[in-house]
Amino acid sequence: MKQHLTFLLILLAILCQATPILANFVLIPMDDQQSNHLKAYGIAYKVLKDDAEVEWLLNYRGGSFMTKQTAAVETECRVRGVSFETISDSNAESIRRQLSNPDVNMDVVKLQKAAKIVVYSPVKVGPAEFENTDAVLLVLTYAEIPYELVYDEEILKGDLPKYDWLHLHHEDFTGQFGRNMHRQSVADIKAQEDIAHKYGFQKVSQMKLAVAKGIKEFCAGGGYLFAMCSAAETLDIALAAEGVDIVGSSYDGDGIDPNAQEKLDFTRTFAFGNFNLESDNGYRGFSTFSDINSSAGRGYDQPGGFFELFNFSAKWDVIPAMLTQNHENVIREFFGQTTAFRKGAVKASSLVMGEGKSSHRYIYGESGRGQWTFYGGHDPEGLRGGGGFRNPTDLNLHPHSPGYRLILNNVLFPSARKKKRKT
Incomplete structure (x- = not known):
C-alpha cells in the first residue's frame, strides 16, 4: 500500500x-x-x-x-x-x-470593435510619388492594419460617414499645391483641377475649402480625425479663410485679398488661432503657410532636440492616457513642412499631450461629437535635415519607434470610444 x-x-x-x-x-x-x-x-x-x-x-x-x-x-x-x-x-x-x-x-x-480606417491621399487618383513617405500609410502597411483610400471626390460625394477614422498627412487644403515644386507634380495638380471642374468649382482652392468643411462635418458627426504635418496646419487655415482669397497669382492667376489677414475667422478652426499667414514666394519658392509652424520661414527645419509626452491619469484622463501610451516618454524630434506648432498659435481649448522646448508637438481636441489629434512633423524616423525626404522609411529598421507608436495609439483609440470620458 x-x-x-x-x-x-x-x-x-x-x-x-x-x-x-x-x-x-x-x-x-x-x-x-x-x-x-x-x-x-x-x-x-x-x-x-x-x-x-x-x-x-x-x-x-x-x-x-x-x-x-x-x-x-x-x-x-x-x-x-x-x-x-x-x-x-x-x-x-x-x-x-x-x-x-x-x-x-x-x-x-x-x-470592442475594429475602427474602419480611411486615408485621404492623392494616390487614389495618381502616382503622387511624395505620398510614398506618408508615415501613416507606411505604419498601417507595416503593422498589417487594413485601410481604404479617399481623395477630394469621395469627400465631395459624402462618403466619409462610412468610416470611423480619417487620416490626413502632408496635404495642402489652401489650394496652393504645397507652395513648392517638391511637393506636387504637374500630374498631381491636374488631377485636382479635373476634380474641381467636375464639381463646378472655378478654383482648386474653392474645392479644397469644400473638402475641409466636409472633414469638419465628419468629425462633428462623431468621426475621429488624425492629421500630421502640413495637413493639420492647412486644414485650419482653409477653414479660417472661408470666403477670403489667400491664394497668390502664381497658383490661380489672381491676387491675394490685401485684407486677408484681418478677415481670418479663428472661430471656425479645430486647433489654431492668433496666427499670421506667410508671404507668398511663388510655386517655385520654398515657403511655409503660416506662423502656426514653429519653424515658419525656414521650410524643412532640422530640429536637434526632443519632445516629451505628458503623464495623464489613466483613471480620470482616459483619452490622453490612451493616446500617449509608450515605452518611452522622451522622443527625438523630426522635421516636416509643418514641423511643430507654435505655442502661441494653439488654442486654449486644445489639450497638449507632447511638447518640446519652444513648441507643441502633439495635441488633442473635440469637435461636436467627434475627436481629433494633430501631430507635428512628417516622419518620426525620417532623415533629419531634409535630405532624401522622398525616400520612404523602412520600418523593419525601426520596430520599436516611440514616434510611430503615437500614430498607432490613435488607430486603436476609436475602438474604446464608448467608454465614458472624463477629459
Missing part, C-alpha cells in the same frame, strides 16, 4: 511538471520585452477585426494588450514576430486588480 501511494505521488509530480497551468489569456507586453512594438498593434487590431475583445492595460508595462488565448492569436504573434506571454485566468484577474487600485496610475480599457 505504501509503495502504491509513493508511486502515485511520483506520477502526480511528473504530470504536474509535464502539464502546464491552463493558459486562458495572451498578454502582449509593450515594454522593452516586446520584440516588435509596431506589429503588436496589428495583432490587437486583428483580434478586434475577428470580433473578439482586447483589454488595453494603460501604463502597465508600456501599455500592454491582453486578450483571450486562442491558437489563432498565438500563431499570429509568432508569424509576425510579436512577443507574447500566456497566462492563467487567475493571473489575468490579478493584473486587473493591480490596475484598479486607486493608488496607482493604471487602468484597463476594453477595446
Whole structure:
C-alpha cells in the first residue's frame, strides 16, 4: 500500500511538471520585452477585426494588450514576430486588480470593435510619388492594419460617414499645391483641377475649402480625425479663410485679398488661432503657410532636440492616457513642412499631450461629437535635415519607434470610444 501511494505521488509530480497551468489569456507586453512594438498593434487590431475583445492595460508595462488565448492569436504573434506571454485566468484577474487600485496610475480599457480606417491621399487618383513617405500609410502597411483610400471626390460625394477614422498627412487644403515644386507634380495638380471642374468649382482652392468643411462635418458627426504635418496646419487655415482669397497669382492667376489677414475667422478652426499667414514666394519658392509652424520661414527645419509626452491619469484622463501610451516618454524630434506648432498659435481649448522646448508637438481636441489629434512633423524616423525626404522609411529598421507608436495609439483609440470620458 505504501509503495502504491509513493508511486502515485511520483506520477502526480511528473504530470504536474509535464502539464502546464491552463493558459486562458495572451498578454502582449509593450515594454522593452516586446520584440516588435509596431506589429503588436496589428495583432490587437486583428483580434478586434475577428470580433473578439482586447483589454488595453494603460501604463502597465508600456501599455500592454491582453486578450483571450486562442491558437489563432498565438500563431499570429509568432508569424509576425510579436512577443507574447500566456497566462492563467487567475493571473489575468490579478493584473486587473493591480490596475484598479486607486493608488496607482493604471487602468484597463476594453477595446470592442475594429475602427474602419480611411486615408485621404492623392494616390487614389495618381502616382503622387511624395505620398510614398506618408508615415501613416507606411505604419498601417507595416503593422498589417487594413485601410481604404479617399481623395477630394469621395469627400465631395459624402462618403466619409462610412468610416470611423480619417487620416490626413502632408496635404495642402489652401489650394496652393504645397507652395513648392517638391511637393506636387504637374500630374498631381491636374488631377485636382479635373476634380474641381467636375464639381463646378472655378478654383482648386474653392474645392479644397469644400473638402475641409466636409472633414469638419465628419468629425462633428462623431468621426475621429488624425492629421500630421502640413495637413493639420492647412486644414485650419482653409477653414479660417472661408470666403477670403489667400491664394497668390502664381497658383490661380489672381491676387491675394490685401485684407486677408484681418478677415481670418479663428472661430471656425479645430486647433489654431492668433496666427499670421506667410508671404507668398511663388510655386517655385520654398515657403511655409503660416506662423502656426514653429519653424515658419525656414521650410524643412532640422530640429536637434526632443519632445516629451505628458503623464495623464489613466483613471480620470482616459483619452490622453490612451493616446500617449509608450515605452518611452522622451522622443527625438523630426522635421516636416509643418514641423511643430507654435505655442502661441494653439488654442486654449486644445489639450497638449507632447511638447518640446519652444513648441507643441502633439495635441488633442473635440469637435461636436467627434475627436481629433494633430501631430507635428512628417516622419518620426525620417532623415533629419531634409535630405532624401522622398525616400520612404523602412520600418523593419525601426520596430520599436516611440514616434510611430503615437500614430498607432490613435488607430486603436476609436475602438474604446464608448467608454465614458472624463477629459
